[in-house]
Amino acid sequence: MEIQLTLNGRPLHAQIEPDTLLIDFVREHGCLSVKRGCETSNCGLCTVLLDDRPVLSCSVLAARAAGHRVQTLEGLxxxxxxxxxxxxxxxxxxxxxxxxxxxxxxxxxxxxxxxxxxxxxxxxxxxxxxxxxxxxxxxxxxxxxxxxxxxxxxxxx
The missing domain is CATH 1.10.150.120 ([2Fe-2S]-binding domain)
Structure with missing residues (x-):
C-alpha cells in the first residue's frame, strides 16, 4: 500500500506492507534515534510525535500515520x-x-x-x-x- 506523510518536515511517499509498524518505517527512513526496547508499549524508547502528540511507534501501524506529521529526535x-x-x-x-x-x-x-x-x-x-x-x-x-x-x-x- 502507498502512504504519504510528513517525516521531520519532509514530505514522504512510500510503499509499505499493511502490517508495517511506525517504528520500522521511521528507522528505514534514517531515524535511528527511535529505538526498539520492550516491544510491548511499556518502555517509551520508541516515542515519536504524531501531529505533536507523543505516541509509542512500536504500537502504531505506519498506515495510521498516513496524512499526518511525524517527528523524531532527528527533526527536533x-x-x-x-x-x-x-x-x-x-x-x-x-x-x-x-x-x-x-x-x-x-x-x-x-x-x-x-x-x-x-x-x-x-x-x-x-x-x-x-x-x-x-x-x-x-x-x-x-x-x-x-x-x-x-x-x-x-x-x-
Whole structure:
C-alpha cells in the first residue's frame, strides 16, 4: 500500500506492507534515534510525535500515520539542544539508551505546559523506562532548565 506523510518536515511517499509498524518505517527512513526496547508499549524508547502528540511507534501501524506529521529526535535537534545539557548535568544520562524517549516526551510536555509542576513532569514522563538513573536526575534537569529559562526571560523584560 502507498502512504504519504510528513517525516521531520519532509514530505514522504512510500510503499509499505499493511502490517508495517511506525517504528520500522521511521528507522528505514534514517531515524535511528527511535529505538526498539520492550516491544510491548511499556518502555517509551520508541516515542515519536504524531501531529505533536507523543505516541509509542512500536504500537502504531505506519498506515495510521498516513496524512499526518511525524517527528523524531532527528527533526527536533534544535529544540532538544535547549535542555538536554541540563539533564546531562544532573547525571541522568548514564547509558543514554532511554534519552531519546525522555527528550521526545519532554518536548511534548513543554509544548503543552511551559511551566509544569514536579508532579506534572513525573506524570508526563512516567511511561519512560530508565534502568540507570532513578528518574530524579531527569526531573532535576528539567527543573534546572525551567529555572534558567525563567531567569533568561526575566532578564529580557
Amino acid at each position: 535537534q534544535q529544540e532538544a539542544e535547549d535542555f538536554v545539557g541540563f539533564i546531562a548535568d544532573q547525571g541522568a544520562e548514564q547509558c543514554g539508551f532511554c534519552n531519546p524517549g525522555f527528550v521526545m516526551n519532554t518536548i511534548a510536555l513543554l509544548r503543552e505546559n511551559p511551566d509544569p509542576t514536579d508532579d506534572e513532569i513525573r506524570a508526563y514522563l512516567a511511561g519512560n523506562l530508565c534502568r540507570c538513573s532513578g528518574y530524579e536526575g531527569q526531573l532535576r534537569g528539567i527543573r534546572a532548565y525551567l529555572t534558567a529559562r525563567g531567569a533568561a526571560r526575566r532578564q529580557e523584560d
